[in-house]
Amino acid sequence: MAIDTIGLIVLAIWLIALSVVVYINFRFFRRLEKDTGQINLKKITEKIIANGQKDRLDIEELFRRAKSLEEEGRLHIQKVGLVRFNPFREMGGDHSFSLALLDGKDTGVIVTGLHTRERTRVYMKAIKNGKSELELSEDEKKALVKAQRG
Numbered sequence: 001m002a003i004d005t006i007g008l009i010v011l012a013i014w015l016i017a018l019s020v021v022v023y024i025n026f027r028f029f030r031r032l033e034k035d036t037g038q039i040n041l042k043k044i045t046e047k048i049i050a051n052g053q054k055d056r057l058d059i060e061e062l063f064r065r066a067k068s069l070e071e072e073g074r075l076h077i078q079k080v081g082l083v084r085f086n087p088f089r090e091m092g093g094d095h096s097f098s099l100a101l102l103d104g105k106d107t108g109v110i111v112t113g114l115h116t117r118e119r120t121r122v123y124m125k126a127i128k129n130g131k132s133e134l135e136l137s138e139d140e141k142k143a144l145v146k147a148q149r150g
Helices: 003-036 039-073 138-149
Strands: 077-083 094-103 107-113 122-127
Touching: 003 039, 077 138, 094 138, 107 138
Parallel strands: none
Antiparallel strands: 077 094, 094 107, 107 122
């Protein structure tokens, strides 16, 4: 008699567990039906797979765009170096300057302004890959190094 009671208790627990599992699955499929507007499980699955493939394509497109923007970003001014100096000992103040403007590949320009009492002259030298075809003054070299260090 005790074995029959134990067997019934085990059977009851088993039936309750199965009922809970079936209820959870049933509730899950009802939510799928509500979200997709379909009743057929095959159509629901096909729609989920189609959405997954569309999402994958969208993510790949976003990855391509991000990579493109990253490449373009290297062409914009990213590094700036400014050095003020006094080229003429008889005049006071550091009114002259050298300004290095470089992109991510150390390509850009150095702008130098030499200030005197009568006028200010501005010179520009091209920089490619961190080097200039023209000879740089000491102050221009300092501005270039400052820019390269970021």
